[in-house]
Amino acid sequence: MSAARGRPSFAHASEAELARILDFYDVRWAYEPDTYPIGWNLEGEVVESFSPDFYLPDLDLYVELTTLRQKLVRKKNRKLRRLRELYPDIRIKLFYARDFRMLMLKFGRMALIDELTGTSGQATPPRPVDPRPQPVAIAEAVAPERPAAGDPPVVPGPMPPRGRRRGRRRHPAPVSAGDGRPTPLEGSGGS
Amino acid sequence: MTQNVDLEADIGDVLLTEEVIAAKVRELGRQISADYAGRSVTLVSVLKGSLPFMADLMREISLPLRIDLMEVSSYGGATTESSGLVRIMKDLSASIAGEDVLLVEDIIDTGLTLNYLLRYLRGKNPASLRICTLLDKPARRLVDIPVDYVGFRIPDQFVVGYGLDFGERYRNLRFVGVLRPEVYGAAD
Numbered sequence: 001m002s003a004a005r006g007r008p009s010f011a012h013a014s015e016a017e018l019a020r021i022l023d024f025y026d027v028r029w030a031y032e033p034d035t036y037p038i039g040w041n042l043e044g045e046v047v048e049s050f051s052p053d054f055y056l057p058d059l060d061l062y063v064e065l066t067t068l069r070q071k072l073v074r075k076k077n078r079k080l081r082r083l084r085e086l087y088p089d090i091r092i093k094l095f096y097a098r099d100f101r102m103l104m105l106k107f108g109r110m111a112l113i114d115e116l117t118g119t120s121g122q123a124t125p126p127r128p129v130d131p132r133p134q135p136v137a138i139a140e141a142v143a144p145e146r147p148a149a150g151d152p153p154v155v156p157g158p159m160p161p162r163g164r165r166r167g168r169r170r171h172p173a174p175v176s177a178g179d180g181r182p183t184p185l186e187g188s189g190g191s
Numbered sequence: 192m193t194q195n196v197d198l199e200a201d202i203g204d205v206l207l208t209e210e211v212i213a214a215k216v217r218e219l220g221r222q223i224s225a226d227y228a229g230r231s232v233t234l235v236s237v238l239k240g241s242l243p244f245m246a247d248l249m250r251e252i253s254l255p256l257r258i259d260l261m262e263v264s265s266y267g268g269a270t271t272e273s274s275g276l277v278r279i280m281k282d283l284s285a286s287i288a289g290e291d292v293l294l295v296e297d298i299i300d301t302g303l304t305l306n307y308l309l310r311y312l313r314g315k316n317p318a319s320l321r322i323c324t325l326l327d328k329p330a331r332r333l334v335d336i337p338v339d340y341v342g343f344r345i346p347d348q349f350v351v352g353y354g355l356d357f358g359e360r361y362r363n364l365r366f367v368g369v370l371r372p373e374v375y376g377a378a379d
Contacts, residue, residue, distance in 0.1 A: 024266045025277050025303040026310075027333075059334060099331050105349055105375055106300060107267030108358070 008032075014067045014100050015053055021107070022056070030055045034062075036090075038082040050079045052092055062092035067100050198361055202368035206350055207343060209365040212325075215342045216244070219323065220251020223293065223340065231255040233290045233317075237308065238262040238281065239362065240297035243354040244325045244342075248295060257290075259283045263304060277307055283315070292317040293340075297354045298326040302334030309336065326350070326367070349375065 008031040010016040015031070022029045032051045039048030052062035066076050073096065080094055095103075104110050207215075223232070231254060236245035238260055249258060262281040292312065299305055305322065312320055323340035330347035345367075351357050352364030357375060361368075 020275070021266050021303070024275060025307050027303065027306070056333070061333065063333070093333065095331070102347070102349065103301070103331065107265065109267050110375060 012065070012067065014065050017104075017109075017112070018054065018063070018065060018095075018100075021103070022054070027056055028058050030057065036083055036087060038079060038086055048079070048082075050083050060091055062090060064092060064094045065100060066094065067097040073097075198364060199368075201361070201371055201374045202351070202364070203371040204369045205366050206345060206348070206369055207353070207367040212342075212353060212367065213247070215325075216247045217251050219340050219342060220248055220253075223248075223323065224251075224253045227252075227254055227291060227293075230291055231257070233257045233259060233287055233292045234295050235259050235261055235283065235287075235292055235312070236295045237297070237304070240354040240356065241295050241325070243362070244297055245295045248323070257285070259285060259287075261308070263308065265304070277304075279311070286315070287312065288316045289318050291319045292321070294320065294322045296322065296324040298328060298350075299324045299336075299338060300328050300331060302332050302336050305336055306334040325353070326355075 007016075007019070010019070010031065019029060019031070031054060033055050035049045035051045037046040037049045039046070041047050052064045054063040054065075055061070056063065064076070064080065066073050076094070080092065083090065083092065101110075101113055104113050232252070234245060234249055234252075234256055236242060236258065239262065245258065249256060260281060261279065261283060264278045264280055266277070294305075294308065294312065296305065299322075309320065309322075321339040322336070324338055325342040327338060327341045327344045328347065328350075329344065348369045349357070350367050351361035351370050352367045354362050355367065356362045357370055361370070
C-alpha cells in the first residue's frame with residue numbers, strides 16, 4: 001500500500017527504503033500483496049510459495065529485494081526461476097544487494113548502507129508473529145533443498161494450487177511442465 | 192588544470208572519450224534534424240546533468256528550435272526529508288502546448304525521474320513528446336519507457352563526467368568515466 005494508506009510492517013529496512021523511494025517518485029506500490037504457489041506435494045497441497053516484496057500496479061511489475069547473504073540469494077534465485085516457469089506472464093525484477101547499494105549511491109544515501117542491508121537491516125520494527133503456518137516453513141520441513149530419504153517429494157507441477165493465497169489478484173493457472181521455457185531472470189545479476 | 196587533474200585521479204576507467212561523445216552527439220543531431228524536418232522543436236533539458244549534452248546537441252540540430260530548462264528534486268536531496276515527494280524545482284519558462292517537445296536527459300537509470308517528468312509534461316498538452324538521452328543504463332530499470340534517441344547503452348557502473356556528478360563534482364569532466372569505488376566508499 002502506498003504511504004497515504006499507512007505503512008505496512010516491512011521485514012527489512014531496505015524494503016522500507018524502497019517504499020520511500022517509490023513514494024517520492026509517486027509510484028504506487030503494494031507490499032507483499034500476492035502469494036504464488038510454486039511447489040506442491042503429491043496430495044496437491046502447497047508446500048512452497050513465493051510472495052514478491054512489492055507490486056507496482058501502474059507498471060504491472062513485482063520487485064523483490066534481497067540484501068542478505070549468498071546462501072539465501074541462491075535460494076531466492078531458485079524460487080524466482082520456479083515462479084517464472086509457472087507464471088511466465090508475471091513481470092518481476094530482482095534487486096540484489098549490489099543493486100540496492102548502487103541505488104543508495106545514486107541517491108547519495110551511502111551512509112545508510114550498513115543499517116539498510118544485510119542482517120542489521122532486518123525486521124525493524126519486529127513484525128507481529130503470524131500464528132498461521134507459513135508455506136516456506138512447511139516447505140523446509142517437508143521438502144528441504146536436499147530431501148532426506150523417505151521424505152515425500154515436492155512435485156514441481158502442474159498440480160492445481162490449493163494453498164493459501166492473499167490479496168485481491170487472481171492468478172492464471174500455472175503452466176504445465178514442458179510448456180514454454182523459463183523466462184530469463186531480470187535484474188542486474190548481482191555482484 | 193590542477194583541479195581537473197585531481198578529479199581525473201578519481202576516475203578508474205574512461206568509458207566514453209570526449210571524441211566518442213562528440214561523434215555521437217553529431218549523429219544524434221543529424222537524426223533529430225531529419226526526424227523533425229520541416230518543424231520546429233522545443234528541447235527541454237533536465238538539469239543539471241544534461242546541461243553539457245544539451246548545449247552540444249542543440250548546436251548539431253539544424254532546425255528552428257527553442258530550449259527550456261527544468262529541474263526536479265532528487266530522492267536523497269534536501270527536499271526528501273521535508274516533503275517526501277518529488278518536486279519541480281524549476282518549471283518550464285514557456286508553454287509547450289501544441290509544441291513538439293524533445294526531453295533531453297543525461298542518463299536514464301531506474302526511469303523513476305523520467306516517468307514522473309513524462310506524466311507532468313503530458314499534462315501540458317504538447318503536440319508530441321519524445322525522449323533523447325545520452326546514456327541508457329537499464330540494469331536497474333523499474334519503469335520501462337520507450338526512449339526515442341539513445342546515445343550509448345552503458346553497463347552497470349557508476350559513471351561521472353560530461354554533466355554527470357557524484358556529490359555535485361565531476362560534471363565538468365570532458366569525458367564519461369567510471370568513478371573508482373574507493374571514492375564513493377570513502378565518502379560515507
